[in-house]
Amino acid sequence: MDPLVLGLESTCDETGIALVRGTTLLADVVASSMDEHARFGGIIPEVASRAHLDALLPTLQAALDQAGVTLTDVDAIAVAAGPGLVGSLTVGVAAAKALSLGLGKPLYGVNHVIGHAAVDELVHGEFPERLMALVVSGGHSSLLLVKDIATDVTELGHTLDDAAGEAFDKVGRLLGLPYPGGPHVDRLAREGDPTAIPFPRGLSKPKDQAKHAYDFSFSGLKTAVARWVENCEAQGREVPAADVAASFAAAVADVLVTKTIAACREHDVDTLVIGGGFSANSQLRDEATRRCAEAGITVRIPPIKYCTDNGAMIAALGSAVVRRGMPPSDLGIGVDSSMPLETVLV
Ligand code: KG4
Ligand code: ZN
DSSP states (O other): OOOEEEEEEOSSSEEEEEEEETTEEEEEEEEEOHHHHHTTTSOOHHHHHHHHHHHHHHHHHHHHHHHTOOGGGOOEEEEEEESSOHHHHHHHHHHHHHHHHHHTOOEEEEEHHHHHHHTHHHHHOSOOSOEEEEEESSSOEEEEEEEETTTEEEEEEEBSSOOHHHHHHHHHHHTTOOSSOHHHHHHHHTTSOTTSSOOOOTTOSGGGHHHHTTOBOOHHHHHHHHHHHHHHHHTTOOOOHHHHHHHHHHHHHHHHHHHHHHHHHHTTOOEEEEESGGGGOHHHHHHHHHHHHHHTOEEEOOOGGGTSSOHHHHHHHHHHHHHTTOOOOOTTOOOOTTOOTTOSBO
């Protein structure tokens, strides 16, 4: 029988604890401090760290109860050691070390962003030999070539400025929508004309191909939206918010999907996993589904509760690492707020 792996996630504002055996998810419990940040219009790291402290033990107990196991049944502890907020990471890693030490079970410090891809093994089964992973959220937008989720991940590109979700949140603020604006912009965009305004596609010019073929940039797009709205207001015209949202969302989805399909072609990959909280975005889902079908690429997107930050993604990656027989992490590991995306395990 595969080992029982406990996964602990605390990189940002979600405290997640899950239990996985092999690729079977036995429990997944998440506590979020998002409500405590909403009034500030962004995550306050100190508030997030304290919330992790409060949530940790109740979340752990709830996960054990859900799986019908006790701590002594756990064979290995996996924890997100980065990238993320230093304070938040520190709470989770310290707790994981304490569990490892107290239970005498190995500790595996794993990469949060790679976990966003790994979780799909719990949903759609073991990965094929090679795949592409597009991880998009409020904090990350990365394109990863995954030859083996536990041992061989190459970062092909990332955003040079805003993450996709972050750009949506900023445009949401511009259009006077509540925080976080992403889902509101998505909803509004569905009522608008995506071809109404030709917003720029960042890093998509021929001159960008040499250095930034698979990198993203959304800050120029965000500025273009702001200028367009300002112009409209200056002329005393009513801002066609739905058309602005739809045209903006189309530009983001177009760039993400175009670059991802090009990367699949170049690296001879026919499976794409999309993870991270922004994979809830309907414009991205529609565009990826339609264009990947045309290109003969199978798209795997986990249900949204496994795309936002959660413990299952860390337990899934921990389980993959354990199944490959990788050596555990040292109990002295630190947290790495900017952990490289090629580092699966520290
Ligand atoms: O993964 P996640 O829950 O948190 C992290 O950033 O780690 O991602 C949340 C981000 C936020 O920026 C949110 O506005 C955005 O994803 N988001 C969306 C949608 N749902 C969430 N953006 C656009 N359309 C959506 N449907
Ligand atoms: Zn995340």
